[in-house]
Amino acid sequence: MSVLLFTLIVLAGAFLAGLIGSLTGLGGGVIIIPLLTLVLGVDIHYAIGASIISVIATSSGSAAAYVREGITNVRIGMFLEIATTVSAVIGAVITVFIDPNYIAIIFGAILLFSSAMMIRKKVDRSDNDTSGRLAIFFKLNGSYPTGSGIKKYAVHNVAGGFFMMFIAGIVSGLLGIGSGALKVVAMDNIMRIPFKVSTTTSNFMMGVTAAASAVVYLHRGQIDPGIAMPVAVGVLLGATIGSKILMRVKADRLKVIFAAVVTFLALQMIYNGYMGRL
Amino acid sequence: MMKKDKDFPRGKDIEIILGTLLRVGVIASMSVVLIGGVVYLLFNYSGIIDYGTFDAHRTEFSSIAAIFLGLGRLDSEAIIQFGVLLLIFTPILRVVFSIFGFLTERDYLYVLIGLLVLIVILFSLSNRLTG
Numbered sequence: 588m589s590v591l592l593f594t595l596i597v598l599a600g601a602f603l604a605g606l607i608g609s610l611t612g613l614g615g616g617v618i619i620i621p622l623l624t625l626v627l628g629v630d631i632h633y634a635i636g637a638s639i640i641s642v643i644a645t646s647s648g649s650a651a652a653y654v655r656e657g658i659t660n661v662r663i664g665m666f667l668e669i670a671t672t673v674s675a676v677i678g679a680v681i682t683v684f685i686d687p688n689y690i691a692i693i694f695g696a697i698l699l700f701s702s703a704m705m706i707r708k709k710v711d712r713s714d715n716d717t718s719g720r721l722a723i724f725f726k727l728n729g730s731y732p733t734g735s736g737i738k739k740y741a742v743h744n745v746a747g748g749f750f751m752m753f754i755a756g757i758v759s760g761l762l763g764i765g766s767g768a769l770k771v772v773a774m775d776n777i778m779r780i781p782f783k784v785s786t787t788t789s790n791f792m793m794g795v796t797a798a799a800s801a802v803v804y805l806h807r808g809q810i811d812p813g814i815a816m817p818v819a820v821g822v823l824l825g826a827t828i829g830s831k832i833l834m835r836v837k838a839d840r841l842k843v844i845f846a847a848v849v850t851f852l853a854l855q856m857i858y859n860g861y862m863g864r865l
Numbered sequence: 866m867m868k869k870d871k872d873f874p875r876g877k878d879i880e881i882i883l884g885t886l887l888r889v890g891v892i893a894s895m896s897v898v899l900i901g902g903v904v905y906l907l908f909n910y911s912g913i914i915d916y917g918t919f920d921a922h923r924t925e926f927s928s929i930a931a932i933f934l935g936l937g938r939l940d941s942e943a944i945i946q947f948g949v950l951l952l953i954f955t956p957i958l959r960v961v962f963s964i965f966g967f968l969t970e971r972d973y974l975y976v977l978i979g980l981l982v983l984i985v986i987l988f989s990l991s992n993r994l995t996g
Contacts, residue, residue, distance in 0.1 A: 591910040594902075632919040640949055644891055647955050651887035654880050661880070665963060665978050672985040679989075725974070794887075794956030795982065801953045802989045805946075806928060808921040812945035813914060816902040819952070823895055 588627075590813065596627065597817040605645065605825025610833060611705055611845045612786070614793075615641045615822040616764035617698055621852040624691070624865060629814065631687045631865055635763030636809030639801045641822035642765045646793035648823060649830065653787040660729045660784050663742065664791045667773075670749050671756035671796040678760020679800035683807065685761075691860030694762050698853035701768040702846040713740045713781040721745035731784050740781050748778035760800035765793040879966035883959055890955030894948045901944030908941060929990075957986055 604618035616638040623634035653659050682690065718728055718741035727742040742748075751773035759766040767789055774785035804810050859865055926932045926946040935943025964979035 588914060589910065590912045590914055591906060593914055594906060627916075629916040630919040633916050640952060643952050643956060644895065647887045647952075647959075648891045651884045651891070654887070655884035657877065657880060659880075661883075661963060661966075662975060665960075665975060665982065668960075668982045669978060669985070672982055676985065676989045726972075795960055795986070798953045798956045799986050799989050802986070805949070805953070808924055808927040809919070810927075810946070810949060811916070811924050812901070812905065812926065812942040812949070813909075814916065815949055816898055816905065816945045819898055819949070820895065820902065823891070 593627070594813070594817045597623070597814065598821045600626075601641065601818045601821025602825040605641070605822035605827075606829040607825075607845055607848075608645065608822070609649075609826040609829030611842055612767065613701060613705065613845070613849065614765040614767050615645055615826065616762075617701060617849060618852070619818055619822065620694065620763065621856055623814070623818075625852075625855055625859060631690055632683065632809050633811050633814050635682065635690075636801075636804040636811065637814040637818040638763040639797050639804060640810065640815050640819045642759075642763070642797040643794050643801060644819050644823045645826040646765060646790050646797065648826065650787070650791045650794060654791065656732070656787075658731045658783050659787045659791045660727070660731075660780070661791070662725070662729070663727050663774075663778075663780065663784075664788045666725050666727065667749060667752045668792050668795050670752040671759070671792055672799040674753045674756030675760035675796045675800040676803060678757040678762075679803035680760075682761045687865045688860040688863050690762065691856045691865045693758075694764075695853040695855075695857035695860065697758060697762065697764070697766065697768070698849055698856065702849040702853065704768045704771065705842050705849070706846045709775070709782060711782055712775075712779045714779070715739045715741050717741060717743070719743060719745055729784070731781065733783075738781070740784065743779045744777050748773045751777055756796055759793075759796055760803075763800070763804070765797065767793065879963070879969075882966070883962055886959060886962055887955060890951065890958065894951035894955065897948030897951060898945050899948075901941050901946075901948055904939075905941035905945060957983075960986070 600622040601619055604615040607618060608615040619638050620634045623629040624631050722728055722742040722745050730737045730739040755766045755769035770789040774780045926935050926943050932943050932946045932950060936947050960979055960983050964976055967975040
């Protein structure tokens with residue numbers, strides 16, 4: 588394939604990935620990796636390297652807006668980044684020692700999980716009643732602005748959330764994705780942080796987590812300029828436009844459609860990995 | 866609004882600085898990647914590529930030193946990688962700024978936590994992990 592054709596296809600695909608990613612909250616990596624590996628025959632290690640760059644670009648771009656609004660809990664973010672950066676580096680170090688076919692299968696499994704999380708009805712279990720000693724020691728309890736004034740919340744099960752974040756970081760470093768679905772499990776279900784705070788804080792952490800593994804990928808030669816360039820530019824453009832039209836479309840119906848698409852991609856990745864084609 | 870600002874006077878300033886930093890970092894790095902990309906396409910558009918197998922030595926720009934050397938001779942691939950490097954350093958710089966923010970709030974526990982995160986990232990920069 589010629590450089591020009593390859594660049595244009597990846598640019599268009601990455602644009603779509605960024606658009607869908609921001610509309611569904613999935614992130615661009617889950618679509619860009621199947622596109623590169625299954626459609627364009629790119630080695631999964633290059634796909635991972637390019638994907639992590641798009642994760643940094645989109646998460647930093649949207650975090651910029653959220654941080655200013657004062658919804659992000661910077662302390663929760665910083666505290667959990669200890670877990671995610673350490674584990675992201677571990678994930679990025681071990682990823683080359685794993686058979687690409689196994690990586691594809693793990694990737695498919697995470698994708699299935701993410702699409703299930705996407706359509707599941709969310710239950711906000713946040714409260715301001717009880718709070719553990721760790722949450723008080725680390726000053727994690729906070730407040731955020733809502734339509735009806737400042738709302739306070741208490742953080743629960745800090746140790747459990749920290750452990751889940753460690754898992755999320757390993758997955759992120761292993762596969763080159765933001766692993767937002769796992770971070771949401773840690774924050775919504777285990778630590779019981781309000782949605783608005785958990786989504787923005789998870790996004791805020793993603794950039795640093797991805798940067799930690801990106802450095803490892805870069806040194807290993809997994810970040811190739813010919814792939815990283817169209818992926819980063821395309822995903823960022825798509826995500827920017829996606830966030831602009833997000834307010835005008837009914838996201839719920841879109842999510843069901845995209846969950847089906849993602850499930851299909853997941854099964855493809857698992858099938859190809861199982862058959863040893865990657 | 867006035868009351869809200871009174872509640873977190875210093876915290877609010879830091880949040881605005883962090884937000885601006887992230888935005889400027891993304892825009893600057895993407896501009897560099899775009900410039901490098903245009904030059905790269907101008908010189909290589911008809912070349913044939915195959916990314917079918919992973920080769921650690923395909924790109925020579927896999928370290929910070931190599932990227933700066935390539936930048937010196939205005940190599941298009943080095944320019945793209947420099948943009949990528951700027952992007953990677955945007956959230957890292959965010960951690961550095963957060964540490965200063967916590968320092969002005971005299972929250973030394975979080976200064977320590979921030980430093981810990983920074984140390985992990987600097988450790989991964991040391992080039993010894995890839996083997």
